[in-house]
Amino acid sequence: MASQVETSSVLDRQAPPEEVLIRTEELWKTYDMGAAAVQALCGVTFDILRGEYVAIMGPSGSGKSTLMNLVGCLDTPSSGKYWLNARLVSELTDDELAYIRNKEIGFVFQTFNLLARATALHNVELPLIYNGTPSKEREEKASEALNMVELGDRMYHKPSELSGGQRQRVAIARALVNNPSLILADEPTGNLDTATGDEIMNLFDRLHESGNTIVLVTHEHDIAARAHRIIHIRDGKIDRDERIK
Amino acid sequence: MAVLSQARALSSRARSQRVAGAGVWATSREAFWIALEALRAHKLRSFLTLLGVVIATTTLIVVMSIVNGMNVYIATKIANLGSNTFVLHQFKWAQGYDEMLKALRRNKPIRMEDYKYLQESLIGYEAISAISQLQPGPQARYQGHSIDEVTLIGVTASHAIIGREKALYGRYISDQDDRRSAHVCFIGQDIVDKLFPMVDPIGKELNVGGHTFNVIGVADKVGSAFGISQDNFVFIPMGAFRNLYMPNLELMVFIKAPDSRHMMELEDEVRVLMRARRHVPYHDDDPFGINASETLMAAWRNLTGSIFAVTIGIVAVFMVVGGIVIMNIMLASVTERTHEIGIRKSLGARRRDIMLQFVIESAVMASVGGIVGVALAILIAWVVRAFFTASVPLSGVLIGVGLSSAVGLFFGIYPANKAAKLQPIEALRMEN
Structure with a gap:
């Protein structure tokens, strides 16, 4: 009993305060490539507060994608600690991670990652299916999210019937539909032309203004410049952490 | 505050379980x-x-x-001996070819004396009849027409009650026909169709295996089983059958019980009487077969x-x-x-x-x-x-x-x- 109290008090000391949404502490990620072990991340430590708009920048091979996968709970660190929303997620089980991905994180990918066979509406409904939202409520929430990204009139179109920008907006609606604590975007404009990319970035600006925490992974300066803070990653370490707005 | 977040995590987990059904x-x-x-x-x-x-x-x-x-x-077609009816025969049916050969060697046929004995000694039956079939079946002829093989059966008059062959017109074989060993016959539909296509068969002289019989009745159609017609028969009185074809009769004895409740009792009674008559020791098998529809169904x-x-x-x-x-x-x-x-x-x-x-x-x-x-x-x-x-x-x-x-x-x-x-x-x- 005494030891339990002690452990929990240790956790208490480490757990970040309420305003910190993300805290990483000495995150390491090592890929075992047969003979050679590749160090993708070498002790990354940072905090992201609620409501921040942060870009993670770096050249390819810098480890920014690895970092994003860890932050998005798609992967687990080799060592180090990671708190999301005051929960130590670096030690959670598969199912608990699935729950975190479902409730706490909304992903926006470079390649959209929509289900090709499903309509826009069904794609947006997916996260709601996995937390057991009843079908009527599910449809309401999904169409609301699609209306928010101005695709209310394309609900029953399949991805193949939508333009790239529209597809990315469907993906953003899907990311928003569960009202997550964090929106995590990985090169969201990478597959779009400049004009469409701008539209998408304007949408991210609006999402930030309405209180969402956004973490954006990119290698483009002008995209990163939209954020309020840029974390530069190089060779698996934080090179520079600058506040620009 | 950590306690708070833990509580929140717990409650959210509880929620995720509560709605898992919908998922x-x-x-x-x-x-x-x-x-x-x-x-x-x-x-x-x-x-x-x-x-x-x-x-x-x-x-x-x-x-x-x-x-x-x-x-x-x-x-309905095969294992249908008639309701509440069983048959005493030389062997038990449907036990396989080897069993049948063994029984034929070991068991004595059922004779006319056995039939008469049962008729006298058995109590509580509704009807008892005997039939005997000539193997192989003889040829039947009427004027220019002929059938190569017919089922020739000698019957006692009482078989009218038990058998499936009911008179359509004319009459069945009577006790008197049997006693007088009259040369009369009761024929099936196939015989009528093939030998008497245009004429009324009643009163005509039918030649079966070299002997002539006066047709006294025609049976209603019985039908076929496995594609074999069951209407290709000529019934003659048992007396005539013995005199003309089988001096040492081998019989099947049909016994009809008044209801299903009495059938088992009658079967047992027949078994006891026949075992006593054949002097079968206590632990030996029956040297005869008692067959019911159930035997065939089994x-x-x-x-x-x-x-x-x-x-x-x-x-x-x-x-x-x-x-x-x-x-x-x-x-x-x-x-x-x-x-x-x-x-x-x-x-x-x-x-x-x-x-x-x-x-x-x-x-x-x-x-x-x-x-x-x-x-x-x-x-x-x-x-x-x-x-x-x-x-x-x-x-x-x-x-x-x-x-x-x-x-x-x-x-x-x-x-x-x-x-x-x-x-x-x-x-x-x-x-x-």
């Missing part, structure tokens, strides 16, 4: 449509995939339908059991092969859709959600195979009914569809588990 339902429904869509999109592949399950289900139901149809057929059920044992073996092999093919296709499907699995996992699908999706897809696919198999079996049963007998039992349909979905479920587990265990990031990286 399962939505996942199942989605998996159901995905499976049907996949079947529709790849028609040839689906056909080949489901062939094993289809054949297994069809085989099972066709066999069940034919046996089911035969049950009725056997009961033999049929015995045969049915063997048929089902073989069928179950064949169906099991087909089902396993079908299941493995489905498993193979599901494994391919998991590989094809790795990226999709990654997307679903990134959106919060748990292992069991992915597991459920693929297991259901596999089960739905196999069930479709089962349903196709059932449809095919119904079609085949319908064709079979045109020249034989078949009746599709509801239980067969349920077992067929149930079994195939169970096979789908079982063989879907391995691929589904493989899908469920994929790491989200590795699955997402797999572009297609």
